[in-house]
Amino acid sequence: MPGPPDPHELVERARAGQQLAVARLISMVENAGPQLREVSAALTPHTGGAHVVGLTGSPGVGKSTSTSALVTELRARDRRVGVLAVDPSSPFSGGALLGDRVRMGEHADDDGVFIRSMATRGHLGGLSWATPQALRVLDAAGCDVILIETVGVGQSEVEIVGLADSTVVLMAPGMGDGIQAAKAGILEIGDVFVVNKADREGARRTVRELRNMLHLREYGGADAWEAPVLTTVASRAEGIGALADALDDHLAWSRKSGERDRRRSERVRREIEAIGMEQVRARMEQVRGGDALDVLTGRVLAGELDPWAAADALLEQSA
Amino acid sequence: MPGPPDPHELVERARAGQQLAVARLISMVENAGPQLREVSAALTPHTGGAHVVGLTGSPGVGKSTSTSALVTELRARDRRVGVLAVDPSSPFSGGALLGDRVRMGEHADDDGVFIRSMATRGHLGGLSWATPQALRVLDAAGCDVILIETVGVGQSEVEIVGLADSTVVLMAPGMGDGIQAAKAGILEIGDVFVVNKADREGARRTVRELRNMLHLREYGGADAWEAPVLTTVASRAEGIGALADALDDHLAWSRKSGERDRRRSERVRREIEAIGMEQVRARMEQVRGGDALDVLTGRVLAGELDPWAAADALLEQSA
Incomplete structure (x- = not known):
């Protein structure tokens, strides 16, 4: 019987482009298995190179x-390229639905693409906890760009995606209308805006509204990033080249301006906190095999x- | 100079219908001020009476x-009636936008209505932490029904609202389409479904799709709750009486079936955990005035x- 895989060897295999090694590493860090600390330490020297891009918007865009x-x-x-598809958890289906994932199928045979659908955890903080772990693996595996796709309406999603490099x-x-986006708090976090399905009626109005709302953002000075509003028809790949260019531009700007360092620092801060809190949560649930929490719940x-x-x-009991 | 208000006196005034006392109590528990434990203890004997109703759906419905x-x-x-409007945080506007709140203005002079817009906290777990606190105050203040309105697409929102009595x-x-709702994980948590703006084109199709998707839910037996699909035109108050009736029916069923006790128990469990984790988080941030976290972030x-x-x-340092 083979022993448990050596984390350093797995990381080397992931860096060589082996899909299975990447998947295995993500599972190991997501599930917080016994080798997690060893894996995490093995990944660390190889991280920091990827351009992390968040993609967000309401369902249906x-x-x-x-x-x-x-x-x-x-x-x-x-x-x-790495892709992390973050779907809200469904207690009913036990995870993400098909459909979207199927469309990703065209990249299934490309060993330069790593796709991971994050079935979010059933407890609070699960999303904020698991996403940076998977991100770290894809980063260490040598992804130049990591796309995080998420429904950007919940607080935790907005926070996660808002800390992407772009x-x-x-x-x-x-x-x-744009007012709905403003309500959901996603106007503020955008570095690049895209009106997709631009061949549909009303596209120009949406672009105009969006530009008007963005003009209401505070003027950040001559060196500030001015978020472009692009139009695409993604189903026909129209405008996607310009989107990729805009992302390159934003990365170059954010490197020069120090914005990238600022976001990375905040991301790491939150990751450390989230890991610490997850450990405390696990500890609280385990006090007397969960009995302590049950008894206290009953008393409340x-x-x-x-x-x-x-x-x-x-x-006190879990300390 | 008057001393700090006596929590027991504030609770009595809240129960007598004084809006200011309610607002003050919510601020005291939300901000985790020095009197928080005293306030929380004063509220406890008066809680448990309210029918907690979650309302959720995408922006624009x-x-x-x-x-x-x-x-x-x-x-x-x-x-x-109490209303908790939970809006995702906006780092730009510093909280909820106007608009919705304005429409609530018609209830401003009614001392039988308490409205609280939750400006969600800037840190992870903020929503799950602050909402039950405000809920407890409204409950103790003698609200018969508490409505929690939230954008139900994020994981934490789904979790919070999914634990309402209805x-x-x-x-x-x-x-x-319904598939989008299914993706967002909100089909599973609905006890009552409403197709609003039912005077618009496509309403019947939406109702039909919804019923078809709901039929895919597991059959729970003869005593199970069968979630109704209602139609409303809320702007003209059409169908709202039937909605109120359906909520009463669901409450009666959930009392009888034990579902209400089950959800309340889970709600309290999570509340205890969330409070514990919030305390740990605060402690972690304060290690050496925040320096410890900064130094560790730099090293990562x-x-x-x-x-x-x-x-x-x-x-280890915050223990």
Whole structure:
């Protein structure tokens, strides 16, 4: 029987482009298995090279189609590409639905593309915890660009994607006005805006509205990044070359301006915190095999204890 | 100079219907001020009576209009109503935009309605932490029904709203098919479905699609709740009476079936965990005035340390 894989060897195989090694490493860090610390240490010297790109927008704007078209474009430019598809968890289906993933199938035979669908965890903080782990593996595996595709309406998604090196906000004509995007808090995090399905009625109006709203952002000075508003028809790959160019421009700007360092630093801060909190959560759940939390819950429901006192008791017992 | 308010007196004033006392209590628990534990203990004996109703759906389906119409209907039925409007945080605007809140203005003079817009916190877990706190205050203040309105696409929102006693999932014709809702994971959490803007083209198709998708849910037996699909035109208050009736029916069913106890128990469990984790997070940020986290972040960025080792070090220092 073979022993557990050597993490350093797995990392080398991932860097050589072996899909299975990448998948194995992601599973090892996601599931926080026994070798996790060893794996994480093995990855560290190889990280920091990738251009992390967040793609976000409401359901129906064509995120998956755009991601797929962008992958094709980046491959034509000879970049190694990673894709993390972050879908909200579904207690019903137990994870992401098919459909989108199927469309990614065209890249299945390309060993320069790594695709990972993140079935988000069932507990709070799961998304913010697992995503940076998978990101780190793809980075260490030598991806030049890592695309994170997510529904950008929840707070944690906005936070994750907002800390990418570059963030693309996608919209579509007639999907509701810019005000809806503003409400969802995604206007503020966009470095590049894309109106997809630009062959549809109302596309020009959407572009105009978006530009008007972006003009309301504070003027950041002559050296500030001015977020472009592009139009695409992702299903026919129209405008995708210009999108890839805009991403290169933004990366060059953010390197020069120090914005990239600032975001990376904030990303690492949050990652350290998230790992720490996840460990505490796990510890709290394990106090007396979970009995402690059950008993405290019952006492709060009975009105004997308030949740703060219960949390104090639980922390004390799990210390 | 008056001393700090007595929590027990504030709770009494809140129960007597004083809006300012309610607002003050929510601020005290949200901001985790020095009197928080005292406030929380004072609230506890008075909680557990409210019917907690989550309302969720994509931007643009008319959540705020529906919430407002439902408030009017419930007031006509002589119920005391609380509203928690949970908006994703916006680093740009520093909180919720106007617009929706303005529409709530018609209830501003009604002392049987308490409205709180939750400006969500800037850190991970903020939403899951602050919402139950505000809920507890409204519950103790004697609200018969508490409506939690949220964009239901993010993981944490889905989790919060999915633990309400009753969850309403709102849709609108032409906002994208049912498959999009399924992707966002909100089909599974709905106890009552509403197709709003039912006077628009495509409403019947949306209802039909929704019913078809709901039939795919597992058959739960003869005593299971069968989620109804209602149609409304919230802007004209059409169908809102039937919605209020459906919510009453669901509450009666969930009391009888034990589902209400199950959800409340899970809600309290998560609340205790969230409070515990929030305390740990605060402690981690304060190690050496925040210097410890900064130093560890720098070392991870320099490739000297991996984030797991950094988290271990931080937890050790904050213990």
